[in-house]
Amino acid sequence: MKTHFIAIGGSAMHNLAIALKDKGYQVTGSDDAIFEPSKSRLEKKGILPQEMGWFPEKITPDIDAVILGMHAHQDNPELAKAKELGLKIYSYPEFLYEQSKNKTRVVIAGSHGKTTITSMILHVLNFHQKDVDFMVGAQLEGFDCMVKLTQDNDFMVLEGDEYLSSPIDLRSKFLLYQPNIALMSGIAWDHINVFKTFDDYIEQFRKFVASITPGGVLVYNEEDAEVVKVVENAENYFRKIPYKTPEYEINNGKVYLKTEMGDVPLSVFGAHNLLNMEGARHICQQLGIMDEDFYEAIMSFKGASKRLEKVEREDKGTLYKDFAHAPSKVKAAVKAFKEQFKSEKKYGFLELHTYSSLNPAFLEQYDHAMDGLEEAIVFYSEDALKIKRMEPISPEFIKEKFKNENLRVFTNAEDLHAYWNTLDKTDGVYLMMSSGNFGGLDLTK
Structure with missing residues (x-):
């Protein structure tokens, strides 16, 4: 399959480009500026553009998919050429859905905590050598690329962002994933430049819950009043699993999680991280990880990049x-x-x-x-x-x-x-x- 990325240098876009290259796809791309670490990582894979800028001549009729990043503008010359040729143009989340539509999709959403929760889940799965496809927005220890796409894996774990999908698709990204299993960590007004009122912002989460596949599962933070309202007012059918901050204590600067299996020492701190951990535990249960195995793995989780x-x-x-x-x-x-x-x-x-x-x-x-x-x-x-x-x-x-x-x-x-x-x-x-x-x-x- 031949793919072309318009704005390949973005933190998310370059990871997807590398994942497709690893999958055996033919990958090209353009951008007007690419910074580290994207530049070195693309160069290592042989898919760094030779020169910066937009080149309509790169857009040829044999391209199977054009993937459009948010960094590009609506008047981008490569985008115009792709439209002229009638090529299939995907936003980043739309293409991820295409790659995972035959898998069980697990989507982690919320105004805060979604990167950490997704990272915790992947850490536990990786610890127990349970292979899944994934996409997460932060670098995680033990992972070279933060997007993984395969033919064979049954599950895909996705960090679900409420920001816009692309310059020509103004839907929130997480509305394209149609989760079978979902988590909602919290709702606090963000992206005010796009969502002008708090209700506009909340509406994206209402739509997200409505997009859960029939008979699916939603794990949700019962300590967040806005989340609870959205869940209680949902009209579609799905199983609801609430979670809350677990018991813990701090001894000599070390955090211990209080569990039925005894005190579990942790490498992270903060009540919000303990709350995130409880959400991750419930998702891991849905993926076949027992609590004892979850606690064994989570002890060595040191946090997602740039999160405390x-x-x-x-x-x-x-x-x-x-x-x-x-x-x-x-x-x-x-x-x-x-x-x-x-x-x-x-x-x-x-x-x-x-x-x-x-x-x-x-x-x-x-x-x-x-x-x-x-x-x-x-x-x-x-x-x-x-x-x-x-x-x-x-x-x-x-x-x-x-x-x-x-x-x-x-x-x-x-x-x-x-x-x-x-x-x-x-x-x-x-x-x-x-x-x-x-x-x-x-x-x-």
Whole structure:
């Protein structure tokens, strides 16, 4: 099968391209910019475009599938040529469904926790050598590529994202998967640039639940009121399995899960991670993994990439980075940090980086998000606001919306870096929350 990727360099797209190459497909692609690690990984597989840009001449009648990434625009010249030739154009999720429509599809959805839960499931399955197809949005220890597609596997585990499918398909990605088994971890308004009201956002989850195949299974977080409402109001038939935060304790900085089989020591911390773990356990049950086998495997789970991930520093200071950027994710990460490090001085750094997080109407969602930290710092770039064509935001406005008068607010990277360099990183513990990089801050030094 001959496939062509428009915007092959994306974190998800390049993984799919590699998976298809490994499957024996003929793969080509284009992009106007490709960064690491995508660049090296595509080059290693021999599918890195020779030059950057869009080339309509690459689009030929013998292409079986054109896969269109969100990075491309509606007026992309390669897309125009594909339409002109009448080629089959797929969004990323649409193509994944085509590859898995004869398998049992397991879809993990939610505003927060879906990457971690999917990673936990894959870790347990990999530990017990149970082979499945999968797609997950973060790098996981023990896996070379975060997309796997085979002819023979019976199951496919998919991280279900509610963001848009492609520039020409404005459905939420997870609406294309039609799960046989699903999980919903939580609902907290996100992607405000696309879903203008909270109800617009919730509607995507209503549709997701409605897309579960007849007689399917939904594992859901019963501690989330919005999730419960969506589940209770669903009109289609499926089996409902609720889950909640399990009992646990912290002894000498180590988290222990309380189970019928005794205390299980864990390598991760935070109540939200324990909640995620309970959801993963229920999904693994559906895949034939008994609880005893689940606990044996989960002890060695160290977390998904950039989810409360410990950074090895030259000075041996204690620093964790987290992808947290949406308000619910920031609050969960800060809560976990405060619980884990009760006696240490706690520094929390948050970069407002996404369209949603920089939207004045959305900033109210961050109220009290940084409370309880001895030092709380928020950074956003005034230049980023200009690039995004957004109105200026004052530091005073940020403090007001966070409801935290002691908040330090930096609006340019130089000032942030200067403050960073004054800190003794061996004194206290540090939580760095961003989907960016704090203006190029090196967290290892």
